[in-house]
Amino acid sequence: MIQNKKRVLVVDDEKDITLVCTMILKDAGFEVDVFTDPILALTSFKPNFYDLAILDIKMPHMDGFELYKKIKELDNKVKVCFLTASEMYYETFRSKEYSSIDSELFIYKPIGNRDLMQKVNKIITS
Amino acid sequence: MTNPLDKQRTTVIYGEEATTNKILQFIDNTDKGWDNCIDKEGPSVSIKAKIIRKAVEHAKNEKGLRIRSITEITRDNIEYCKEYIKIVTELRHLDGIKGNFGVSEKEYLSTSKLQETSLLSEIIYSNVKSIVDQHQFLFETLWTKAIPAEIKIREIEQGLEPVFVDVIQNSKRAKELYLHLLEIATKEIMIIFPTLQAFIRQEKIGVMQAIKDAVKYRNTKARLLMPQKYFADDAMWYVIPDNERLLQSLQQRKPSQSTTQQPNMQGKSLNYKENNNIISIDDLLYQNIEIRNIEPTSETKDTTILIVDKKLSLVMELRDDLKNTFEEAIGLSTYSNSSPGVLSYISIFESLWKISELYEQIKSHDKMQKEFINATSHELRTPTQVILGCSGILKEHPERIEEIVDLIYNNATRLQRLINNILDVTKIESRLLILHKRQFDLGEIISSIVEEYKKQIKQDGRDLELIYDQQYAVNSNNQKFVYADKERIIQVISNLLENAIKFTKIGFISITYDFKKYDDTNYDGNSDSDIIGNVVVKIKDTGIGINKETFPKLFTKFTSDSFQGTGLGLYISKNIIEAHGGNIGVQKNKENDEGVTFYFSLPLSKDHEFDAKQNNNYRENQGLKQER
Numbered sequence: 001m002i003q004n005k006k007r008v009l010v011v012d013d014e015k016d017i018t019l020v021c022t023m024i025l026k027d028a029g030f031e032v033d034v035f036t037d038p039i040l041a042l043t044s045f046k047p048n049f050y051d052l053a054i055l056d057i058k059m060p061h062m063d064g065f066e067l068y069k070k071i072k073e074l075d076n077k078v079k080v081c082f083l084t085a086s087e088m089y090y091e092t093f094r095s096k097e098y099s100s101i102d103s104e105l106f107i108y109k110p111i112g113n114r115d116l117m118q119k120v121n122k123i124i125t126s
Numbered sequence: 127m128t129n130p131l132d133k134q135r136t137t138v139i140y141g142e143e144a145t146t147n148k149i150l151q152f153i154d155n156t157d158k159g160w161d162n163c164i165d166k167e168g169p170s171v172s173i174k175a176k177i178i179r180k181a182v183e184h185a186k187n188e189k190g191l192r193i194r195s196i197t198e199i200t201r202d203n204i205e206y207c208k209e210y211i212k213i214v215t216e217l218r219h220l221d222g223i224k225g226n227f228g229v230s231e232k233e234y235l236s237t238s239k240l241q242e243t244s245l246l247s248e249i250i251y252s253n254v255k256s257i258v259d260q261h262q263f264l265f266e267t268l269w270t271k272a273i274p275a276e277i278k279i280r281e282i283e284q285g286l287e288p289v290f291v292d293v294i295q296n297s298k299r300a301k302e303l304y305l306h307l308l309e310i311a312t313k314e315i316m317i318i319f320p321t322l323q324a325f326i327r328q329e330k331i332g333v334m335q336a337i338k339d340a341v342k343y344r345n346t347k348a349r350l351l352m353p354q355k356y357f358a359d360d361a362m363w364y365v366i367p368d369n370e371r372l373l374q375s376l377q378q379r380k381p382s383q384s385t386t387q388q389p390n391m392q393g394k395s396l397n398y399k400e401n402n403n404i405i406s407i408d409d410l411l412y413q414n415i416e417i418r419n420i421e422p423t424s425e426t427k428d429t430t431i432l433i434v435d436k437k438l439s440l441v442m443e444l445r446d447d448l449k450n451t452f453e454e455a456i457g458l459s460t461y462s463n464s465s466p467g468v469l470s471y472i473s474i475f476e477s478l479w480k481i482s483e484l485y486e487q488i489k490s491h492d493k494m495q496k497e498f499i500n501a502t503s504h505e506l507r508t509p510t511q512v513i514l515g516c517s518g519i520l521k522e523h524p525e526r527i528e529e530i531v532d533l534i535y536n537n538a539t540r541l542q543r544l545i546n547n548i549l550d551v552t553k554i555e556s557r558l559l560i561l562h563k564r565q566f567d568l569g570e571i572i573s574s575i576v577e578e579y580k581k582q583i584k585q586d587g588r589d590l591e592l593i594y595d596q597q598y599a600v601n602s603n604n605q606k607f608v609y610a611d612k613e614r615i616i617q618v619i620s621n622l623l624e625n626a627i628k629f630t631k632i633g634f635i636s637i638t639y640d641f642k643k644y645d646d647t648n649y650d651g652n653s654d655s656d657i658i659g660n661v662v663v664k665i666k667d668t669g670i671g672i673n674k675e676t677f678p679k680l681f682t683k684f685t686s687d688s689f690q691g692t693g694l695g696l697y698i699s700k701n702i703i704e705a706h707g708g709n710i711g712v713q714k715n716k717e718n719d720e721g722v723t724f725y726f727s728l729p730l731s732k733d734h735e736f737d738a739k740q741n742n743n744y745r746e747n748q749g750l751k752q753e754r
Contacts, residue, residue: 085511
């Protein structure tokens with residue numbers, strides 16, 4: 001089971017969220033890259049490098065769903081989940097274009113560290 | 127010419143001269159007098175045709191002949207009728223007279239239509255005894271049905287028209303009446319449309335055009351109630367493109383993949399796709415045609431109700447909503463001027479109108495709540511997530527406190543700000559925003575706010591300069607004191623400054639203020655007020671500006687260009703400034719396209735001017751410490 005450290009990409013326009021995610025994930029033994037700018041995250045994206053991408057949904061310039069699509073085009077193996085704080089934005093979009101996304105992949109802020117790690121581990125190993 | 131008495135005949139006479147001569151001859155020939163029945167144009171034609179009028183007057187006054195006349199007296203021809211009544215021996219009124227004829231004891235004349243502008247161009251003449259007799263009978267019949275002109279004139283003048291309730295079986299007649307009523311409307315048109323199809327059929331026969339004309343040319347107001355369930359439909363826009371609400375609903379609508387065509391219209395008049403959403407608003411129409419939406423109810427779904435000038439009602443039964451034409455779809459109609467009848471329709475209309483208003487309010491309230499949840503949930507969830515995450519780590523690793531404490535502190539502050547904002551909005555909306563005014567030095571508070579933000583900018587390592595300079599702040603009388611709620615003004619300035627910092631990546635932000643006294647001429651015009659001037663604070667940035675869509679609603683709740691924040695700051699600021707009697711606004715910077723300038727003003731009152739001057743002097747040595 002124990003191979004190299006799992007690599008996680010976190011994209012959230014809230015800097016503090018990326019900071020706290022980094023701490024939690026590193027504490028749990030992951031390698032973490034973070035971006036607050038989704039465009040930069042995409043241009044710097046390394047295919048076949050990450051095990052999981054955790055994306056915020058409501059972000060300037062490019063939302064989490066679009067980033068998800070683009071990332072999947074570059075790397076269809078990487079697991080992606082959403083960590084969101086926005087009620088409506090998510091609902092409007094999910095009900096339309098993204099209804100195919102498994103609801104298990106949506107994680108709602110705020111979430112405690114243990115619950116977050118449980119979800120993350122479950123998604124990575126799924 | 128043969129003598130008509132010699133031989134009986136019926137003939138048509140053409141040409142103005144010949145017809146005039148014939149009429150004069152007719153008048154001349156009679157020994158007893160004559161009777162005539164003329165349409166509503168008749169009186170004015172009779173008065174204006176001077177030769178004939180003279181002959182008639184001569185016959186009555188000199189020869190003592192009896193002249194009886196029936197016409198339709200209306201609001202439009204009443205003045206002519208009042209004059210005409212003097213020319214004839216007796217005038218009576220009968221509704222709906224069409225065509226014209228005159229009959230004496232031996233001759234008969236008739237013409238189809240009278241026109242004011244030209245004399246008769248064509249008349250039928252007869253001295254055939256049976257025709258003459260026939261028309262004498264006809265006249266007598268009409269005469270007994272007609273009412274004396276004096277009564278009708280009085281009724282019209284006092285607005286007391288006789289009560290009638292007509293049942294109209296012929297839908298063509300209903301259509302004519304419908305359009306006629308819209309044509310005579312001078313004050314207000316109220317219509318309840320039962321269904322969208324009914325509306326479309328009525329639009330096709332010219333109802334909307336007639337309403338627009340009434341509004342445009344006769345300054346009539348129109349209020350229309352439409353079935354709500356169709357409102358969101360694509361078909362609606364073309365209906366009355368001049369209505370702002372429809373316009374809004376269109377703009378909100380996405381470019382259509384419209385498959386929602388109405389089933390029975392065969393797409394005939396629903397070519398809305400071509401016309402697209404480019405719609406011009408005619409200001410007048412926009413002001414005077416108001417449209418609201420109702421859920422179709424059992425009271426309204428089967429009838430079109432028209433009320434004109436709160437005096438006449440036309441209620442048209444909808445027999446078959448699937449038909450294409452108005453005539454086919456309409457069953458029985460009732461037309462009435464009975465005031466109990468009309469009043470009950472008015473009360474139906476008014477209650478539906480009120481309901482629709484409440485409905486709109488509920489909808490907008492609902493929307494507001496959703497926006498509130500949306501905006502606040504992000505602002506609640508984000509900092510809570512950080513605090514939760516950080517405290518979780520601290521539990522495991524208490525030694526990391528140094529690294530983490532600022533994160534917790536900053537996010538708790540963010541939560542605190544949200545809570546304050548929500549409380550402020552609640553206060554504003556329940557009118558509990560109470561100001562604690564006192565005298566304070568505006569320059570000084572700006573100074574300290576600016577210092578605070580300078581530190582923050584430095585911490586964030588941004589290439590942004592905050593410019594505030596007592597010299598740069600234009601200040602005519604060296605005055606710095608205002609009488610206001612200090613904490614609230616600090617809140618407003620901080621909010622504006624924070625926004626400027628948020629939206630300005632590089633460049634500068636400058637703050638200035640200017641005390642202005644109104645000159646004497648201005649002051650005279652407003653002697654009741656003790657406002658003698660104002661102070662204007664400006665915050666100018668070189669930022670990214672404001673989104674076009676955001677701009678018009680910038681100071682309303684939940685409006686933000688940012689992905690962070692609640693969009694409440696400017697709303698609160700506006701309310702604070704307005705509670706002080708001041709103004710707040712924003713302008714795009716002129717010199718270049720970059721950036722905006724926010725400004726607000728606070729009034730300066732006479733009562734506090736003296737204090738302020740004293741304070742200015744006092745402050746020279748003592749500094750500010752006055753509290754009031």
